[in-house]
Amino acid sequence: MTLTLQPIPNIPLIQPGDDLAKVVLQALETSAIPLQSGDILVFAQKVISKAEGRLFNLTQVIPTPRAEELAKETDKDPRFIELVLRESREVLRVRPGTIITEHRCGFVCANAGIDHSNVSGPWGNEDDWVLLLPENPDASAEKLRLELQKLSGAPELGVLIIDSHGRAWRNGTVGVTIGISNVPGIIDMRGQPDLFGYRLRVTMIAAADELAAGASLVMGQAAERTPVVHVHGFPFMLRDAHFNELVRPKEQDLFR
Amino acid sequence: MTLTLQPIPNIPLIQPGDDLAKVVLQALETSAIPLQSGDILVFAQKVISKAEGRLFNLTQVIPTPRAEELAKETDKDPRFIELVLRESREVLRVRPGTIITEHRCGFVCANAGIDHSNVSGPWGNEDDWVLLLPENPDASAEKLRLELQKLSGAPELGVLIIDSHGRAWRNGTVGVTIGISNVPGIIDMRGQPDLFGYRLRVTMIAAADELAAGASLVMGQAAERTPVVHVHGFPFMLRDAHFNELVRPKEQDLFR
Numbered sequence: 001m002t003l004t005l006q007p008i009p010n011i012p013l014i015q016p017g018d019d020l021a022k023v024v025l026q027a028l029e030t031s032a033i034p035l036q037s038g039d040i041l042v043f044a045q046k047v048i049s050k051a052e053g054r055l056f057n058l059t060q061v062i063p064t065p066r067a068e069e070l071a072k073e074t075d076k077d078p079r080f081i082e083l084v085l086r087e088s089r090e091v092l093r094v095r096p097g098t099i100i101t102e103h104r105c106g107f108v109c110a111n112a113g114i115d116h117s118n119v120s121g122p123w124g125n126e127d128d129w130v131l132l133l134p135e136n137p138d139a140s141a142e143k144l145r146l147e148l149q150k151l152s153g154a155p156e157l158g159v160l161i162i163d164s165h166g167r168a169w170r171n172g173t174v175g176v177t178i179g180i181s182n183v184p185g186i187i188d189m190r191g192q193p194d195l196f197g198y199r200l201r202v203t204m205i206a207a208a209d210e211l212a213a214g215a216s217l218v219m220g221q222a223a224e225r226t227p228v229v230h231v232h233g234f235p236f237m238l239r240d241a242h243f244n245e246l247v248r249p250k251e252q253d254l255f256r
Numbered sequence: 257m258t259l260t261l262q263p264i265p266n267i268p269l270i271q272p273g274d275d276l277a278k279v280v281l282q283a284l285e286t287s288a289i290p291l292q293s294g295d296i297l298v299f300a301q302k303v304i305s306k307a308e309g310r311l312f313n314l315t316q317v318i319p320t321p322r323a324e325e326l327a328k329e330t331d332k333d334p335r336f337i338e339l340v341l342r343e344s345r346e347v348l349r350v351r352p353g354t355i356i357t358e359h360r361c362g363f364v365c366a367n368a369g370i371d372h373s374n375v376s377g378p379w380g381n382e383d384d385w386v387l388l389l390p391e392n393p394d395a396s397a398e399k400l401r402l403e404l405q406k407l408s409g410a411p412e413l414g415v416l417i418i419d420s421h422g423r424a425w426r427n428g429t430v431g432v433t434i435g436i437s438n439v440p441g442i443i444d445m446r447g448q449p450d451l452f453g454y455r456l457r458v459t460m461i462a463a464a465d466e467l468a469a470g471a472s473l474v475m476g477q478a479a480e481r482t483p484v485v486h487v488h489g490f491p492f493m494l495r496d497a498h499f500n501e502l503v504r505p506k507e508q509d510l511f512r
Contacts, residue, residue: 002262003474093510100510108425164461168424168511169364170432171504172442172462174469186428187476205420206428207473213430214470217463218259220443220491235476248427254349254356255424255511 003233006033007218007226014227016053016122021147024228033230040158040183040234041148042215044227045133046115048140048161048179054132055121056083074099080114080130087112087132092256105137106247107178108256109165137161137179138243145181158183158231158238162212168255175216177208177246182238184208185245206246207236259489262289263474263482270483272309272378277403280484289486296414296439296490297404298471300483301389302371304396304417304435310388311377312339330355336370336386343368343388348512361393362503363434364512365421393417393435394499401437414439414487414494418468424511431472433464433502438494440464441501462502463492 010027014020020043028035063071063078067085071078073094081099085091088101092108103112113133121129134140145159161179166172177185187205215229250256266283270276276299284291319327319334323341327334329350337355341347344357348364359368369389377385390396401415417435422428433441443461471485506512 001474002260003470004258004260005470006258095510098510167462167504169504169509170462170465170502172460172465172502174430174462174466176426204428205472205476206423206426206430209426209428210430210469210473212469213466214259214261214473216461217466217470218257218489218491220461233474235474246426246428248423248425253425254351254354 001233001235003214003231003235005214005218006230006232007220008033008228008230009226011047011226011228014047014050016050016055018051019147020047020051021144021151025148025151027228028230035148035152035154035157035230036232037154037156038232038234038238039154040160040211040231040238041144042160042162042212042229042231043141043144044219045113045137045161045163045178046131047227048134048137048144049115049131052134052140054134055119056130056132057121057124058083058128058130059124070094070099080111080116083114083130083132084112087114102250103133105133105178106244107165107176109163113163113178133163134161134179138181139179141179141181156182156238158234160208160212160215162216164216175209175212175214175219177212178243180208180241180243180246183211183234183241184236184239185241185243187236208241209246257489257491259470259487259491261470261474262486262488263476264289264484264486265482267303267482267484270303270306272306272311274307275403276303276307277400277407281404281407283484284486291404291408291410291413291486292488293410293412294488294490294494295410296416296467296487296494297400298416298418298468298485298487299397299400300475301369301393301417301419301434302387303483304390304393304400305371305387308390308396310390311375312386312388313377313380314339314384314386315380326350326355336367336372339370339386339388340368343370358506359389361389361434362500363421363432365419369419369434389419390417390435394437395435397435397437412438412494414490416464416468416471418472420472431465431468431470431475433468434499436464436497436499436502439467439490439497440492440495441497441499443492464497465502 061079063082067082319338323338420429
């Protein structure tokens with residue numbers, strides 16, 4: 001079966017309070033892209049965060065002494081670091097220019113996913129506005145999915161919210177899932193035989209992350225302009241899922 | 257632009273010495289899938305390794321004392337560990353059931369990518385045969401690409417060789433690139449402005465790995481049966497590339 005990943009054109013710049021489901025269905029209609037049961041819509045986190053009003057102004061943030069200290073170590077704005085700490089469970093690495101933490105949602109990334117580029121707020125200096133990740137990406141994905149199903153009449157859709165993360169060992173960022181609704185995070189193949197009756201070597205496929213990476217590729221540089229990707233032909237059954245299945249428990253992680 | 261990822265049907269089980277370019281073009285023709293200039297073919301490493309005869313029989317391997325020692329720590333066959341060490345530059349982590357090394361090609365993965373499942377050799381007990389990664393995946397990709405271009409008449413193609421790797425922090429495996437020809441490994445966006453004139457946050461996109469992940473998704477469980485994926489609509493310009501651009505230099509890696 002062919003997998004098609006189509007960035008949806010004609011999505012306007014999203015503002016706080018926008019109804020993303022309506023905006024996306026309108027854009028699909030404009031482009032005559034059919035939305036079928038079993039399809040998945042992949043959203044760049046930025047549009048979810050914007051629609052949910054997760055804009056913060058740095059002039060309103062008072063850094064703690066710990067944030068001041070980490071700001072020195074990283075050469076970053078202490079108010080920015082304060083927000084990173086508020087969004088994180090644990091600080092993993094600190095270097096000049098870099099802070100890597102475990103986000104309160106469980107994933108590991110730089111800057112707690114807080115975004116400076118391409119953000120402007122409703123007042124004051126553009127430079128002072130930053131965009132935080134959605135409060136609860138799984139809940140955002142679920143809400144969007146149910147609304148998309150209701151408005152479109154498609155009986156079963158899937159929704160992913162993705163971000164771009166750096167990785168250990170390898171250069172460059174790849175799209176990864178941070179919120180999920182009705183898409184399998186992991187496909188568990190343990191115990192299934194292969195062609196010769198051996199058990200398979202690869203037994204746990206991070207299907208949602210593989211899709212996130214592919215969708216991120218077609219969003220390309222301009223995630224602001226094509227922040228939603230329509231996916232047809234996902235090769236596995238849709239099912240109830242939570243982001244948590246993609247998180248390697250700390251005690252099983254050899255690289256923290 | 258829509259990205260389509262189509263697993264190519266009707267590819268027979270590959271045997272040592274097979275001409276993969278011919279086999280793939282035949283399968284594309286059988287399925288009436290057009291191969292156009294700018295398209296990319298993504299190969300599961302297993303078929304490259306098999307065609308190149310990278311089968312080894314464990315009964316022919318004499319483990320060193322160090323392999324014997326690591327075999328005890330990992331509960332693995334010392335002859336298998338010996339091959340892992342021969343294929344690796346450095347051992348990163350050793351635990352019962354797990355050995356993670358830096359492969360001689362520069363990537364970090366479990367078991368140096370050596371495969372036990374689904375391998376049978378020309379003689380002896382099936383259980384004794386293992387499959388090593390290609391000797392030089394970039395060279396394999398380049399050779400395949402040139403042959404595919406010559407035989408098909410398509411003036412410009414790209415080729416990726418991919419494997420499935422586990423990751424720090426996250427559960428499950430994803431497809432990643434291990435060999436590359438004429439596909440950009442990294443898209444460097446540094447210095448490019450976004451919509452509001454800010455510099456972009458995500459500046460180095462691991463495009464080849466994002467494509468590898470998407471292609472891996474459609475190979476799914478049966479990489480042996482659909483080990484080659486036809487890609488149309490890759491959103492960036494093809495260009496000369498080497499796997500090395502995807503390797504984070506050891507001294508810049510905070511998680512080793």
